Amino acid sequence: MDQERLTAHFLELVRRASTVLPPDVEAAIRRGAENEEDGSAAASTLGLLLENCRQAKEGSTPICQDTGALYFFVEYGPDFRQSEIRRAADDATAEATAKYYLRPNAVDPVTGKNSGTNLGLGAPNYSLVERDEKGMRVRLLLKGGGSENVSVQYKLPDAGLGAGRDIEGVRKCVVDAVYKAQGKGCAPGVIGVGIGGNRDTSYACAKHALLRDLGDTNADRELADLESRLFAELNDLGIGPMGLGGKTTVLGVKAAKYHRLPACFFVSIAYVCWAYRKAFMTIEEGEVTYDWD
């Protein structure tokens, strides 16, 4: 595919991710609003969030001003080269920043200088996986800093929580993380849970889990049970939208596991704010399709 067209497809993907609330997230916020007491502050907050998203989509402006860090998950066939994909995505990212779909969010931690383009060391973040079939599948996640700050990793056993090296221990970690986050990560959040792996891969596992549809059911029976139990329990905490009380503290819980070392048992929580921004596209035979409008 011609490089210019590929860049244009990536630019459109970034624009959609920043300005269009995915349908599964919208449905989850609506379910939350219906569940809150009529006339409550929580119900009206959730209503305002949806109205903000309507305005954002209509005007093609960011749903949230913290347009986050960009995570590109790409699977590509033999008709594409990794270098051209990265170049297209990098160029699209800089152009999306110039068009105000993204806030310049890449800051040098030593000099404090903002690159102004969202490009920098380790930014954007890429996962590029080769496959045998032709074409390309791209899933983009935008994850804001407020929710990243309340994301957390545990090491089991954890004496303070009374959490052992089992699924019950994992459950306690998630309850603790969401309790401690209160409203600081822009509740109601979506909770990605990475079980096992190493320090770094455990977090990656949690972020990968966030690529699932909010309405799906985990194919792993034990993880599916953990997800539905936690969904009910976390919404009983009473934290509510923005941490100001209510029944909607999380919109979903998605868990995944990686094999661990015998000595290590990490549990990583990737908290995503209610403005759970993602966009997916497929390129086949030169044609692009986006998963939703």
Next chain:
Amino acid sequence: MIGIKLPASEEEIRKLKAGDEVSITGVMVTARDAGHKYLVETDGEDVRDLLNGSMIYHCGPVVRKDESGRYAFVAAGPTTSIREEPYEAPVIEKYGVRGVIGKGGMGPKTLEACREFGCVYLSALGGLATTLARSVVRVLDVKKLDEFGVPEAFWVIEVKDFPAVVTMDSQRKSLHEEIETLSRKNYEKLLG
């Protein structure tokens, strides 16, 4: 809904109670991490006069610059306020700030400063970026843009009917503390 015009008087601010819904009109200044550090470590020359009687908005906006060089806010919801907890109390005292707007609430030092100096903390809805940008009618000025970058610069903005809720008042009442206490009971039950 209570209307607040900026600059506001101490007396007016002390009347506000946690839970009050307000609508703010006037000139305020955005400041976040780099801005708060600067305000504490220097005499804040660039924004000192603007802050007196006004409000600080914890916000790192998306800002459009048009061909004539004028700025406009595109997306401007609040950022998480608790990061400024080490700085906010001295900022309130030193600059005569009457309100701090953000999300997620702040801690005991800020709550005490609100009581002592006559200030409130107000919650705006996190992620309400497009809607809130519409209540920013004009960008009057920007300070420290080159040094701090777009999200961290001091944006001097004129707002009209900016919606927020008082969640920490000058009588030491904090809705954030109340929700934390309430959820703690459920949390302890869930941990067994």
